[in-house]
Amino acid sequence: MADEQESVKPDEVDSSEGEEENSHGNGDGNEEVTKTFKDLGVTEVLCDACDQLGWKSPTKIQIEAIPVALQGKDVIGLAETGSGKTGAFALPILQSLLASPQRLHTLVLTPTRELAFQISEQFEALGSSIGVKCAVIVGGIDMMSQSLVLAKKPHIVIATPGRLIDHLENTKGFGLRAVKFLVMDEADRILNMDFETEVDKILKVIPRERRTFLFSATMTKKVQKLQRAALKDPVKCAVSTKYTTVDKLQQYYIFIPSKYKDCYLVSILNELAGNSFMIFCGTCSGAQRVALLLRNLGITAIPLHGQMSQNKRLGALNKFKSKSRSVLLATDVASRGLDIPHVDCVINYDIPTHSKDYIHRVGRTARAGRSGKSITFVTQYDVELFQRIETLIGKKLPAFPTQEEEVMMLVERVSEAQRFAKLEMKEQGEKRKRPKRGDGDEDDTEQASGVRKKVKGGGGAVRMRGGGAWRGGRR
Numbered sequence: 146m147a148d149e150q151e152s153v154k155p156d157e158v159d160s161s162e163g164e165e166e167n168s169h170g171n172g173d174g175n176e177e178v179t180k181t182f183k184d185l186g187v188t189e190v191l192c193d194a195c196d197q198l199g200w201k202s203p204t205k206i207q208i209e210a211i212p213v214a215l216q217g218k219d220v221i222g223l224a225e226t227g228s229g230k231t232g233a234f235a236l237p238i239l240q241s242l243l244a245s246p247q248r249l250h251t252l253v254l255t256p257t258r259e260l261a262f263q264i265s266e267q268f269e270a271l272g273s274s275i276g277v278k279c280a281v282i283v284g285g286i287d288m289m290s291q292s293l294v295l296a297k298k299p300h301i302v303i304a305t306p307g308r309l310i311d312h313l314e315n316t317k318g319f320g321l322r323a324v325k326f327l328v329m330d331e332a333d334r335i336l337n338m339d340f341e342t343e344v345d346k347i348l349k350v351i352p353r354e355r356r357t358f359l360f361s362a363t364m365t366k367k368v369q370k371l372q373r374a375a376l377k378d379p380v381k382c383a384v385s386t387k388y389t390t391v392d393k394l395q396q397y398y399i400f401i402p403s404k405y406k407d408c409y410l411v412s413i414l415n416e417l418a419g420n421s422f423m424i425f426c427g428t429c430s431g432a433q434r435v436a437l438l439l440r441n442l443g444i445t446a447i448p449l450h451g452q453m454s455q456n457k458r459l460g461a462l463n464k465f466k467s468k469s470r471s472v473l474l475a476t477d478v479a480s481r482g483l484d485i486p487h488v489d490c491v492i493n494y495d496i497p498t499h500s501k502d503y504i505h506r507v508g509r510t511a512r513a514g515r516s517g518k519s520i521t522f523v524t525q526y527d528v529e530l531f532q533r534i535e536t537l538i539g540k541k542l543p544a545f546p547t548q549e550e551e552v553m554m555l556v557e558r559v560s561e562a563q564r565f566a567k568l569e570m571k572e573q574g575e576k577r578k579r580p581k582r583g584d585g586d587e588d589d590t591e592q593a594s595g596v597r598k599k600v601k602g603g604g605g606a607v608r609m610r611g612g613g614a615w616r617g618g619r620r
């Protein structure tokens with residue numbers, strides 16, 4: 146698989162001397178890190194900001210990367226998911242901004258819209274006392290309002306590549322000639338083919354005399370790709386010696402026949418009721434279908450995928466973040482970078498086709514020193530992909546224990562819910578074809594759909610809702 150060939154082999158990743166594999170500082174006082182942000186050279190006002198966020202001490206990647214960045218070097222930062230990479234690049238940038246304040250000082254590129262908002266929040270939280278202004282420039286949002294924000298010349302622009310190009314080409318007066326820092330977060334993804342043209346265009350319009358930071362939990366090996374990012378004599382700051390997933394993550398697989406995936410999913414959600422789940426599906430329609438299916442069984446699941454409007458995407462994420470929904474059905478649009486501390490369990494309903502995506506997906510749980518669980522569904526078609534994942538992470542995973550007879554008892558109810566979900570998908574498809582009325586709620590599985598209304602009182606779906614198998618109550 147191309148993805149594998151590009152990866153940095155474990156022994157090719159620089160490791161810091163004396164660092165323990167797989168460990169990371171998280172400021173919770175459980176590790177031997179004695180350094181403070183001040184020791185790293187972080188200025189007092191920013192140390193105070195860290196303190197206010199409850200960051201007692203720097204994480205390992207922060208210890209590695211911040212001093213190097215403060216010395217004026219380009220950085221390639223590699224560290225496991227949830228280990229504080231955002232702070233590792235945000236703090237040196239804010240410090241530079243403090244030393245020489247200027248508008249349009251930094252450009253941060255990210256592969257997804259949600260991640261852009263999250264990075265902006267972190268910059269604003271760390272930079273609140275110095276009045277830092279950020280602009281989030283992503284697709285799915287009105288160009289005009291973004292142009293107005295850009296006209297005010299923010300200090301930091303956090304963007305997805307495509308929309309940034311739109312503005313560079315169409316927004317009068319907007320340019321990036323002043324930029325001092327370029328960050329590529331989830332750099333391997335940005336440097337991959339998906340964004341090739343966009344990145345090349347962007348690199349042409351920002352100054353060569355700039356500093357460049359690349360960060361990710363996984364990195365591309367192809368040197369020419371890294372060269373495309375035009376780094377100057379970069380220092381690689383890597384805090385583990387191989388692609389690791391964090392210690393506090395318990396990873397399982399479950400080998401099941403493809404046709405019973407839904408039954409196993411429902412059974413696991415029931416078994417682990419009370420937790421919050423991110424469930425990854427391979428396609429947008431898959432995520433939508435499973436969300437509808439679960440809702441038909443009384444579980445308030447919410448989808449998040451690329452075919453939803455941006456408003457709906459942010460709405461879904463906020464509902465999940467605020468814990469008003471505890472099951473998020475997502476595609477890989479949510480696999481990278483999103484920091485939602487309370488995710489207890491990641492389920493790979495569809496196994497990721499690129500092994501590295503596995504690392505990013507399961508990294509949505511067990512963040513910043515917390516514990517978490519991941520369960521990967523492996524069907525008769527997925528064995529090879531699963532073996533690649535095990536090779537990449539250098540571990541053999543245990544099987545998640547389930548009672549097959551109990552799962553099979555769900556077949557009838559799940560089949561009924563599947564039928565309703567199918568009808569609802571069809572109904573939503575037709576609705577999408579009709580001219581839009583109102584605010585166009587076609588992505589929404591929150592409303593009782595026509596189909597469900599039709600079966601009310603008679604169907605098994607409604608009975609399930611009333612209680613049935615669910616121990617967890619409302620999710």
Ligand SMILES: Nc1ncnc2c1ncn2[C@@H]1O[C@H](COP(=O)(O)OP(=O)(O)OP(=O)(O)O)[C@@H](O)[C@H]1O
Binds near residue numbers: 224361513
């Ligand atoms: N020094 C610190 N002490 C305590 N918590 C921290 C520290 N630095 C960052 N965090 C918190 O850790 C969480 C994870 O950080 P962040 O999102 O930057 O991780 P990441 O390494 O970028 O993960 P991913 O690879 O998934 O993008 C955030 O909630 C952040 O606020």
